[in-house]
Structures are given as structure tokens and as C-alpha cells.
Amino acid sequence: MATQVDAIVMGLGTCGEELGPRLSRSGLNTVGIEPNLIGGECAFWACIPSKMMVRASNLLAEARRVEGVAGTVEVTPDWSVVANRIRMEATGGWDDSYGVQRFEAAGGRHIRGYAEITGPGSVIVNGEEITAKHGLVIATGSHPVTPPIPGLDTVDHWTTHDAIQVEQLPASLLVLGGGAVGCELGQVFARFGVDVTIIEGADRILAGEDPVASEVIESVFASEGITVHKGSHVTRVESRAGQTVAILDDGAELTGDKLLVATGRAVSLEGLGLETLGVDPSARFLDVDDHLRVADRTFAIGDLTGKGMLTNVAVYQAGLVVDQLLGKTPPPADYSTHPRITFTDPEVGSVGLSEAAAREAGLDIDVVTKSVAGTFRGLLHGSAGQGVIKLVVNRADGLLIGATSVGPSGGEVLGMLATAIHGKVPVQTLAYMIYGFPAFYGGVGEAIGAYARGVGPVFDPNHNPLFKD
Numbered sequence: 001m002a003t004q005v006d007a008i009v010m011g012l013g014t015c016g017e018e019l020g021p022r023l024s025r026s027g028l029n030t031v032g033i034e035p036n037l038i039g040g041e042c043a044f045w046a047c048i049p050s051k052m053m054v055r056a057s058n059l060l061a062e063a064r065r066v067e068g069v070a071g072t073v074e075v076t077p078d079w080s081v082v083a084n085r086i087r088m089e090a091t092g093g094w095d096d097s098y099g100v101q102r103f104e105a106a107g108g109r110h111i112r113g114y115a116e117i118t119g120p121g122s123v124i125v126n127g128e129e130i131t132a133k134h135g136l137v138i139a140t141g142s143h144p145v146t147p148p149i150p151g152l153d154t155v156d157h158w159t160t161h162d163a164i165q166v167e168q169l170p171a172s173l174l175v176l177g178g179g180a181v182g183c184e185l186g187q188v189f190a191r192f193g194v195d196v197t198i199i200e201g202a203d204r205i206l207a208g209e210d211p212v213a214s215e216v217i218e219s220v221f222a223s224e225g226i227t228v229h230k231g232s233h234v235t236r237v238e239s240r241a242g243q244t245v246a247i248l249d250d251g252a253e254l255t256g257d258k259l260l261v262a263t264g265r266a267v268s269l270e271g272l273g274l275e276t277l278g279v280d281p282s283a284r285f286l287d288v289d290d291h292l293r294v295a296d297r298t299f300a301i302g303d304l305t306g307k308g309m310l311t312n313v314a315v316y317q318a319g320l321v322v323d324q325l326l327g328k329t330p331p332p333a334d335y336s337t338h339p340r341i342t343f344t345d346p347e348v349g350s351v352g353l354s355e356a357a358a359r360e361a362g363l364d365i366d367v368v369t370k371s372v373a374g375t376f377r378g379l380l381h382g383s384a385g386q387g388v389i390k391l392v393v394n395r396a397d398g399l400l401i402g403a404t405s406v407g408p409s410g411g412e413v414l415g416m417l418a419t420a421i422h423g424k425v426p427v428q429t430l431a432y433m434i435y436g437f438p439a440f441y442g443g444v445g446e447a448i449g450a451y452a453r454g455v456g457p458v459f460d461p462n463h464n465p466l467f468k469d
């Protein structure tokens with residue numbers, strides 16, 4: 001006979017861990033099933049430890065910027081401090097006792113094991129059948145993609161898990177993939193003295209972002225000694241004399257002590273028992289409706305839904321499902337103002353439609369571009385003040401519909417832009433707002449002010465704010 005509960009959370013990773021304790025604390029009899037560490041990717045191998053690495057490498061970069069601005073500093077990077085902090089402060093030595101305790105203290109029952117769906121609202125785990133009265137939530141995440149490059153399986157290469165857990169840095173590193181993860185980790189290691197080469201198949205790094213973002217980051221990487229091979233495909237990988245050699249399609253050979261594969265993540269629906277819900281397990285992602293439903297009493301959230309594959313989406317979706325399981329009626333899921341931030345230095349943030357996407361959609365738009373170095377704060381900041389604020393305005397209704405914010409604190413500046421887009425605040429209203437001065441987000445006010453006053457739909461990116469129009 002099946003165990004009856006109120007809710008089942010299948011996968012206590014990033015979003016499952018958010019969901020489980022909240023449901024239990026709200027009085028639902030909840031079972032959470034997880035074969036690995038409660039907390040999943042974000043806590044143990046992704047967002048949290050990687051941003052701890054970013055914080056350390058940014059400190060080094062700031063210290064190196066002292067000269068010419070504030071005196072002199074001698075900088076001696078020491079990776080063991082970072083590795084220790086990740087072990088001790090971020091992941092507790094990759095131990096999830098705290099997560100288990102938190103869930104159980106909230107009243108949840110934790111089962112260590114792989115669950116398989118047996119029908120709407122039901123699973124089997126470790127031989128026990130469990131049925132949920134209110135709902136089963138599938139949150140089984142994604143896994144790193146290893147491209148089918150001949151020889152890759154024969155060389156000792158890093159996944160992002162290995163990169164996060166590294167105790168001793170190699171002298172040189174090849175990074176396969178110039179997306180957000182490859183760029184963040186590549187810059188971190190380079191700032192700790194590793195000779196980094198990024199290999200990207202597209203014609204620019206951060207290819208999912210506006211080209212202005214790629215331009216800024218490529219120029220920063222060049223100034224920091226990071227080599228970027230764009231439009232390059234690796235045709236074969238070999239191990240020679242203890243090193244890894246990547247052979248490119250133009251015949252060039254790149255050599256590194258280590259190879260980091262950062263070519264993205266994929267979802268595998270096989271083996272979850274989705275056939276019992278009438279779902280094709282060979283699909284790329286698990287299709288959900290606007291309320292994250294897959295079938296009767298069955299929801300799915302997180303990476304496996306393919307909606308952005310970031311923690312902020314996973315946590316947002318978890319909130320919508322909690323509401324529904326508690327009998328509330330939240331609005332349908334809306335990803336149109338989903339902010340994305342790449343934590344390179346400078347940071348790259350984007351939200352809404354890019355210029356290209358807006359034009360493709362046939363919208364009549366104005367594009368406002370402002371160099372961060374051309375804002376008051378950027379000018380004060382000095383050499384590390386590179387960046388661009390790019391705004392996409394829909395002429396039909398005067399609403400901001402997209403923004404890219406590259407710069408120091410670019411992700412924070414994105415906050416006000418995301419709020420304006422989400423809240424449908426007219427650009428004219430933003431033009432008559434008082435901005436902090438001289439704040440980085442004040443650059444948005446400088447750009448919008450000029451646009452709304454008709455100084456020009458495209459602001460001179462090299463404009464120096466100390467010289468008035």
C-alpha cells in the first residue's frame with residue numbers, strides 16, 4: 001500500500017531545497033527525495049562557490065588598480081585561501097547535514113534515493129510507493145554537456161564541478177566554451193596567474209548577450225592577458241607529454257596543463273518515469289504550462305523546464321508552485337523580465353528584449369547607448385570604468401522593453417532597469433526621476449534624460465560628462 005502524503009518534492013537541489021522546507025513549514029506533510037546533496041548545483045558546485053571565487057579574483061584586480069589612483073600595493077595571489085573558503089564557508093566540505101537538518105526541523109521527511117514517477121502525483125523510491133494528495137513537484141535539474149569531440153573521453157578534463165573543487169591551480173588552462181560560466185571561471189583563474197585560453201565556436205564570447213557586452217568583455221580579457229579564439233571549433237583533443245592539446249578546425253594546436261569543458265548544461269528526462277504521465281522522455285526539456293503543471297497533481301520547476309536555466313528562475317518557479325499547493329492562485333509564470341547576470345568584471349546584465357530581438361519582432365524602437373566611462377561615476381572610477389548601458393525603447397508606447405548593463409556593478413544597475421520594464425514605467429517617467437549622484441545607476445538617468453530631452457536617440461558613446469552638450 002502506498003504511503004499517503006500532502007506533497008512530494010523529487011530532487012532537493014536548488015529549487016527543491018527552496019520548496020521542501022517552505023511546504024513543510026506551512027503545514028503540508030512533505031516528503032523530499034534526493035540521491036545527492038540537498039542544495040544541489042547552486043549551493044555546492046555553481047552559483048555560490050563560483051561567486052566566492054569571483055569575489056576573490058575581483059579583490060586581486062582591485063588591488064592591482066591601486067597604482068596610479070591611490071599609491072602602491074604588492075599583490076600575492078594565494079589560491080589555497082579561496083579553496084579553503086569554498087570548502088569551509090560555502091560548502092561545509094560538500095556536506096549537506098545542514099540542509100537535511102533544516103528540512104527535517106521544518107517537519108519534512110527526507111529520503112536519500114532516486115525517485116521514479118509511477119503516475120500523476122505518485123513516485124516510487126527505494127521500493128516505497130508514495131502518493132501526494134496536493135502535488136508532486138519534479139525538480140531533477142540538468143547535467144553538464146560534454147561535446148562529442150574525438151579524444152575528449154581519453155584526456156583528463158575538468159567539468160565545472162572539478163573547477164569549483166580545485167585545490168591547486170595549473171599553470172595553464174584551456175577553456176572550452178566562452179559562455180557565462182567559461183568567461184567567469186576563465187577570468188577568475190587568469191587573475192590568479194593561470195595562463196588562460198578560451199575557445200569559442202561562435203564569432204564572439206557571451207554570444208547570448210548583446211554584441212556590445214561581448215566587445216567590452218573581449219577587450220577587458222585582452223588587457224588581462226586572456227587569449228580568446230572565436231569562431232574556432234575543436235576537432236580533436238589529445239594528451240601529449242602530460243598536457244592537453246586541442247586541435248582546431250584551422251589546424252592550429254592549443255596546449256594547456258588542464259582543459260575545462262564549459263559548453264553548457266542539458267536535461268535528461270530518461271529514467272524519471274515520465275511515460276506514466278504521457279510525456280515523451282526524449283524531449284529536450286519538460287514542457288510545463290503557465291502554472292508549471294505537467295499533469296494532474298504534478299508540477300515541474302527548475303532547469304528541466306528549460307526556462308533560462310538559472311537559479312533565479314528556479315526559485316521564482318518554486319514560489320509559484322508553493323502558492324498553488326497552499327491553495328492560492330498566483331499569476332501565470334512570466335519570464336519576459338527575467339534578468340541574467342554574468343559575473344565577469346565588469347559584470348554583464350541584461351533583461352527583456354535585445355536590440356536584435358526587438359527588430360526581429362518588427363518593433364519600431366529607439367536604441368539609447370551610453371558608455372559607462374562617459375558617465376560621471378565611470379569617469380571618477382578610472383581605468384576599470386569600462387562598460388555600456390544600452391536601452392531599447394518601444395516608440396509605440398514609450399516603454400523600455402530591453403536593457404543591457406555592462407560595467408562595474410552592472411548587475412546591480414540592471415536592478416532598476418528590470419524593475420522599470422517589469423512595472424511598465426514609461427521612459428518619460430524615468431526621465432523625471434531623481435537619481436543618486438554620482439552613482440553607477442545614475443548613468444541610466446544620464447542616458448534616459450538625454451534621450452527624453454531629444455538630445456539624440458543614440459547617445460555618443462565617447463561623450464565626456466564633464467563637458468556639457
Ligand SMILES: Cc1cc2nc3c(=O)[nH]c(=O)nc-3n(C[C@H](O)[C@H](O)[C@H](O)COP(=O)(O)OP(=O)(O)OC[C@H]3O[C@@H](n4cnc5c(N)ncnc54)[C@H](O)[C@@H]3O)c2cc1C
Nearest residue numbers: 011013014015040041046047115140141302303309310311
Ligand atoms: C558554474 C555554474 C555557475 C552558475 N552560476 C549561477 C549564478 O550565478 N546565478 C544563477 O542564477 N544561476 C547560476 N547557475 C545555474 C544554476 O546553478 C542552476 O540553474 C540551478 O542550480 C538549477 O537548479 P535545479 O533545482 O533545477 O537543479 P539542481 O540544483 O541540479 O537540482 C536537481 C536535483 O535533483 C536530483 N535528482 C536527479 N534525479 C533525481 C531523481 N530521479 N530523484 C530524486 N532526485 C533527483 C539531483 O541529484 C539534484 O540534486 C550556474 C551554473 C553553473 C554550472
